[in-house]
Amino acid sequence: VQLQASGGGLVRAGDSLRLSCLASGSTFSSYEMGWFRQAPGKERRFVAGIMSNGDSTVYASSVEGRFTISRDDAQNTVYLHMNTLKPEDTAVYYCAASRQWRWIRFDSKYDVWGQGTQVTVSS
Numbered sequence: 103v104q105l106q107a108s109g110g111g112l113v114r115a116g117d118s119l120r121l122s123c124l125a126s127g128s129t130f131s132s133y134e135m136g137w138f139r140q141a142p143g144k145e146r147r148f149v150a151g152i153m154s155n156g157d158s159t160v161y162a163s164s165v166e167g168r169f170t171i172s173r174d175d176a177q178n179t180v181y182l183h184m185n186t187l188k189p190e191d192t193a194v195y196y197c198a199a200s201r202q203w204r205w206i207r208f209d210s211k212y213d214v215w216g217q218g219t220q221v222t223v224s225s
Contacts, residue, residue, distance in 0.1 A: 110219030112224065115223055116186060120181055121137070121184070124177075126178070135154075135173060135200070136149075136150065136200060136207075136212065141192060141193040149182070151171065156175075184221070192222050193221060194221075196216055198212040
């Protein structure tokens, strides 16, 4: 599978944004999917994950209640709906695919990465 993230942009604090991650290939539905982000000068960090069947989701505490991850297997796409954005959400956002739900928060357990999309939130 190959992944292509899109939907980033420049927004103001309090705005909403939806990121998309389009997967190519027929095995998308078998992957657990995650979103990570990397701010300038900082390590890449887990944001959200969704189980391959969509039954479970997990979030970083910093985005819990503001961000929602979802997937549409018919469209081979995973989404990250971001509400009430804050300047500290500014980062490059990456989608990734994993076969290990147990380790969904750990970037080392992902097999495939998208290219990243920039999200900038102004105050």
